[in-house]
Amino acid sequence: MTATAENAAPPFIRLRGITKAYGIGDALTYALHGVDLDIAKEDFVSIMGPSGSGKSTCMNILGCLDTPTSGQYLFGGLEVSRMSRKQLASLRRYYLGFVFQGFNLLNRTSAIENVELPLMYRGTPAKKRRELSRQALKIVGLEGRESHTPGELSGGQQQRVAIARAIVTSPAVLFADEPTGNLDTSRSHEIMELLVGLNQEKGITIVMVTHEPDMAEYSKRIIHFVDGHVATEKEAA
């Protein structure tokens, strides 16, 4: 390794040569082949690219939900690929927030209980937990829907519960996979303003996948994915 200079001041998040293969034998295909990516603290990055270009796969690896086939992932200078399952869980618990493309809420569980869940694992006391969850739901515009279960909410409302659950812990990094995919334009802009606020006021690093240029405009940088690797990188205006 020649990277003595790099090691001296590593960026917050660094991917080097990340690959992800699915299937075995003849069916072996690469969803990612060699992703290099640096994300600084308090950055706000949008990932764009055609469907199937590996955006979600990359987000899952960044969110420590999936393990890459090869490559290096550094988070705050620590080598994620060398971490134990428990260390990865700690990372997710205390530093990361994740908004899934498919929401992934607990069925038959009220909105507020869904939002409370990450706080529960953090050991936040019950009263504080309620208060923070209420607040988070209010921020995403779901005041009064606390006791609704996902089945009783529309797709857009479920998406907002998922966002509330991801931001309730004020994570160091928020990963959001198409967080406005199910929202109308005005609601989408509201959510984007919320993310910008979190980024500016709380210094939360945000990595977001979107295919709407309008939404990408809110971020500081846009990264384009093509065929499982980063195509071009340009500073957003």
Next chain:
Amino acid sequence: MLFNTILLALRDIRRNVMRSVLTILGIIIGVGAVITLVTIGNGTTAQVTGQIASMGTNVLMISPGQHRGPGQDSAAPSFTLQDVQAIRKEIGSLKAVAPVVSANATAVAGNKNWSTSITGSSNDFFIVRNWIIESGRTFEQAELLTGRAVCVVGQTVRKNLFAEDDPVGKNIRLGKVSCQVIGQLQEKGQSSMGRDQDDLIVMPLLTVQRRFSGNRDVAGIQLSVEDSGSTEQATEELIILLRKRRHLADSEEDNFNVRDTKELAAMLTGTTKTMTALLSAVAAVSLLVGGIGIMNIMLVSVTERTREIGIRLAIGAFEHEVMLQFLTESVVLSSLGGIVGIIIALISSYGITLMLELPFLPDFQIIIIAFLFSAAVGVIFGYFPALKAARLDPIDALRHE
């Protein structure tokens, strides 16, 4: 942390009402059926054992003719009092030897009457048949020798003729004979054959011979062997003695038979054992059915659970927390089902034993075994799919179809 996990588990139980109820139901069925059936089996066994004891132990019954099955005894000369005396003199290790004759009569006292059977015998009869005198006394020597009209009554006779009054000292009329009650016997209840053992009047042998049968024959001899003696040996000696006294040639068959109540007891115990085994088999099947029910419901929900575990892992749950949560859930459901099952089983088996007039004898060992088995099924099938899912990468658990 532990508190939170338990809280999560309880929330999960509440959320999945259907799954929880079905799991509990499976355990209730398993535990409930086993405990109920075993308790009833125990009651029956205890009742039969009690009845065998009430028949008298080590008892031999001698009757004339060959016993060729029920009601098929061939005709043969009866016994005499000399036979009884010979037995008493020549056969060792006998506790009591009672000559027996019987007659049927309608007993009348005041305006009540009751049709019953009269047994003529000596005081040895009470010893052989394990009768306890509840009040009054047994026969005096003079009453036996002169054939006085005195009697000892069983509880069924007492109830039907005197209701709750003390019968001792009162008179009853048996046909043309007026007879004074000198004692009453303690209640024995039904025999194992379903006959009411307390429906009898006992009088001195001579009284019955003179006033009812009209001859000096002794219809049967009942005797009991000392606890230290053997009924088998006594039977052998009796056969030799009676063959000699009845002048039977070597080529002739016995024209009398000696029955050992031990054989009857063994037969009854055998029947009870068969029944208990049958009940146990049914119980085992119920336990299995309950277990399969639990298994099924748990396995059906694996997909949903795996996704749920994926979500929990993704938002920061540790593997051991997820497993602890599911373990807690399984244990809570299983214990709840087990406890409800035990309560229902105890109540219903108490009711059933009461109805069948059986003693209520729950077997705590079986209760614990049934409980542990069902709980193990609940825990294993609730916990292991969760354990498997908790070891996946969160994304793989989330993608589980």
